[in-house]
Amino acid sequence: MTSTTGAIEVAATVDVETDTGAALQITGVTKAFGDFLAVDHLTLTVPSGSFFALLGPSGCGKTTTLRMVAGLEQPTTGTIAIGGRDVTGTRAHQRPVNTVFQSYALFPHLTVGENVAFGLRRTGKSEIARRVAEGLDLVELGHLAGRKPVQLSGGQQQRVALARALVNRPSVLLLDEPLGALDLKLRRQMQLELKRIQTEVGLTFIHVTHDQEEAMTMADTVAVMNHGRIEQMGTPAELYELPRTAFVANFLGQSNLVPGTVSERVTSTGLLAVDVVGRRLLVPEARSVRSSGDVLVGVRPEKLRMLVGDQEPSSGENVLGPGTVTDVSFTGVSTQYQVEVAGLGTFGVFAQNLLGGSTVAPGSRVRLAWSMDFTFALDGADAPDEGTVDLDDEP
Incomplete structure (x- = not known):
């Protein structure tokens, strides 16, 4: 049975932090690695509470964009604001974001519950226990809190990683190809699961993927990237039914x-x-x-x-x-x-x-x-x- 208490609290926290109506604002951002321009004057606004996908082939700049939002890379030019606050120069741990990676990045020596609690060390013990329980209930893994990651399937490990990211109540949750390591059938199940969780908690999800089906299944809005720029942005149906460039027409379907x-x-x-x-x-x-x-x-x-x-x-x-x-x-x-x-x-x-x-x-x-x-x-x-x-x- 999924707990709704934590979901309500997370959504309320986000509303306070994103009163501008935009969870993320990227303005004129460029990122160069030597002579290579990975991101080219990117301007983008992601509304609060939306499921947003950056879709594109390898090398299009989508992962670099995500890393700049997370604070793992700094823009060459331009600004990044989260919840109306400029975070361009701040370090990764100072930003109200968490990232879920393809590799899960779970600690093998800790239990599922301990993995989820890892980022809550400065919180009181009773509060940690409550939030861990809510996080695991949200991903429907409360019954596995005492197991080690090696005892879980790939899909279960990814859900633990998701719960660990959510218990910190970030303003924005970044998903970096989170389903890439799963087989096809499990990947499709997790697409529906991620969308359910995002709808329930009301957080802003920004999902980076090269998989067109993933983007179209889960996202409210998709931005198709090519050579560091956004070729076209809109709902999955808009992009599919009315592409505006040959790249979008061919890449999306x-x-x-x-x-x-x-x-x-x-x-x-x-x-x-x-x-x-x-x-x-x-x-x-x-x-x-x-x-x-x-x-x-x-x-x-x-x-x-x-x-x-x-x-x-x-x-x-x-x-x-x-x-x-x-x-x-x-x-x-x-x-x-x-x-x-x-x-x-x-x-x-x-x-x-x-x-x-x-x-x-x-x-x-x-x-x-x-x-x-x-x-x-x-x-x-x-x-x-x-x-x-x-x-x-x-x-």
């Missing part, structure tokens, strides 16, 4: 992007007509980053459907093709198709397995259709493959 040129502005309907290899595609102007010139027309794989034989598109659908199905992969929930369209390349199509498996065989000739309402358009200067995984760069 998968996208089909093809080059085209705006040929007409259909002002009476709010649509742009875009020429793509002689085909006229329609894009809502509100879903395009520009209304003239070269663009990249985009659509997510699950929005596409394949027209086979004499099947015709519905009213309001864009159509490309014909193309040839080159690969079929059954993934359980869906079947993923690869369709090669002459002059445009390969399109990914995700079809939900409503009928129990694939319905179109490799080698089939198909056309691709999708609602114009799901179409978006990016700047034509963007590289269509920006943000995709480059296998040659993988370690």
